[in-house]
Amino acid sequence: MGALPARVEEIHPSLWRGAQLARGGGRTVDTGYASLSTELPGGGWPLGALTEVMLQQTGIGELRLLAPALAATKRPITLVQPPQEPNAPGLAYVGVPLENTLLLRPKTTADSLWSAEQILRAGTCGALLFWQNHVKTEWLRRLQVVAKSSETLFVVFRPLAAAMDPSPAELRLSVRPTTDGVSVEVVKRKGPAAAQPIVVELHPSPVLLSRHPRSRRPSAVGRRSLAETTPA
Numbered sequence: 001m002g003a004l005p006a007r008v009e010e011i012h013p014s015l016w017r018g019a020q021l022a023r024g025g026g027r028t029v030d031t032g033y034a035s036l037s038t039e040l041p042g043g044g045w046p047l048g049a050l051t052e053v054m055l056q057q058t059g060i061g062e063l064r065l066l067a068p069a070l071a072a073t074k075r076p077i078t079l080v081q082p083p084q085e086p087n088a089p090g091l092a093y094v095g096v097p098l099e100n101t102l103l104l105r106p107k108t109t110a111d112s113l114w115s116a117e118q119i120l121r122a123g124t125c126g127a128l129l130f131w132q133n134h135v136k137t138e139w140l141r142r143l144q145v146v147a148k149s150s151e152t153l154f155v156v157f158r159p160l161a162a163a164m165d166p167s168p169a170e171l172r173l174s175v176r177p178t179t180d181g182v183s184v185e186v187v188k189r190k191g192p193a194a195a196q197p198i199v200v201e202l203h204p205s206p207v208l209l210s211r212h213p214r215s216r217r218p219s220a221v222g223r224r225s226l227a228e229t230t231p232a
Contacts, residue, residue: 029153032068033200040171041190045069050144051155052169054162054187058083058131060177062157064094064202065184066129069153071095073126078102078119080130081112094203113139120146120154127153141168163187 028044031037037044045051045066055062063070063086070077077100079086092098106112109132116130120143135158147154156169163174172188181202186194 027151029069029072031065033065035198036184036200039186039189039194039198045153045155046171047151047153048148049154049171050140050147050169051153052140052158052162052167052172052187053155054158054160054172054174056160056174056176058157060175061182061202062175063091063096063129065175065182065200066127066153066155067091067094067096067203070127071097073153075126076100076102076124077127078104078125078129080104080116080119080128081106082129082131109134113143116143117146120150120152123150123152125152127155129155129157131157133159137166137168144168144170 026042026049027047028040028042029047030044031040040046053062053065071094077096079101081104086103088098091101104112104115106115112130112132113135116128119125119128135156140156143154143156160174160176163172167188169188170190172186174185174187176183176185176197178199181200183197183199185197
């Protein structure tokens with residue numbers, strides 16, 4: 001029998017010590033923010049895994065935080081149950097491809113969860129962003145299992161209070177607004193606890209989520225792109 005390597009983590013790519021960030025065998029996509037990427041296992045947002053982003057309130061910059069990764073994908077992007085109406089010009093400004101973006105608003109929570117599961121099973125979307133205030137742990141576990149069979153950037157947005165709940169998510173972040181961007185606290189990751197929150201200066205952009213309902217009149221081409229474009 002050969003001698004063990006000097007570094008135990010060299011036995012297999014999925015092995016890692018608790019005092020160091022996991023290297024991981026899964027794929028990641030760069031966040032576009034160096035201060036954040038260096039604190040995430042693999043150096044970016046994980047693909048084929050459940051990521052939870054817990055917000056102090058919606059519309060504080062969560063889409064701008066993900067915009068560089070969304071802009072990099074060549075496959076469709078699906079938004080499921082965003083709490084406010086997405087601002088199409090704002091999304092286009094930060095590079096999110098509107099012609100490849102689909103907005104879904106199922107009538108019930110059960111329909112939303114079913115839709116998210118089917119999107120992950122299909123494996124055709126580059127990113128799935130899912131806003132959900134109340135979701136049981138067993139459903140998160142189910143979505144995490146399905147996500148593993150895909151190469152999708154899968155992010156569930158939840159209220160900040162959910163950080164206290166157990167979750168099967170591989171990566172959990174809490175996000176609060178700051179003067180020039182957001183403060184990101186790593187709640188869970190494969191590796192040691194983060195020493196302090198990460199301040200991310202978000203790229204300037206128009207407001208991406210409007211707090212006010214919009215007129216139903218077809219006044220903008222961007223709105224038609226978000227609401228009616230079907231992924232190829």
